[in-house]
Amino acid sequence: MSEEQKPGWRSIPIAGIITEPGSAMKYKTGDWRAYRPIIDEEKCVNCLLCWIYCPDAAIKRGEEKVSVDYEYCKGCGICANECPVGAIKMVEERR
Numbered sequence: 057m058s059e060e061q062k063p064g065w066r067s068i069p070i071a072g073i074i075t076e077p078g079s080a081m082k083y084k085t086g087d088w089r090a091y092r093p094i095i096d097e098e099k100c101v102n103c104l105l106c107w108i109y110c111p112d113a114a115i116k117r118g119e120e121k122v123s124v125d126y127e128y129c130k131g132c133g134i135c136a137n138e139c140p141v142g143a144i145k146m147v148e149e150r151r
């Protein structure tokens with residue numbers, strides 16, 4: 057199944073039942089986000105704490121700095137809370 061054909065979060069089975077291992081990758085859950093994390097690359101010291109703490113593995117490690125995969129980020133704000141230098145701000149999602 058290509059990226060474009062992936063079902064949205066409304067297709068997740070009732071009660072979040074996991075019917076097969078690794079199935080979370082099939083559902084783009086980013087569209088239920090109410091707040092969006094924005095990383096300030098100037099402030100980021102690449103400590104990777106956001107990458108460690110993100111419960112959705114939505115922080116991606118780049119060559120030099122981290123980035124957010126908005127197709128899966130649910131906007132929980134944990135990354136912003138854990139960033140030791142305040143490099144992540146949560147802003148209201150506008151669609």
Ligand code: SF4
Nearest residue numbers: 110129130132133135
């Ligand atoms: S807001 Fe939550 S889901 Fe999104 S990148 Fe941060 S920790 Fe991960």
Ligand code: SF4
Nearest residue numbers: 100101103104106139
């Ligand atoms: S926690 Fe903050 S400083 Fe550390 S990698 Fe993430 S954004 Fe950068």
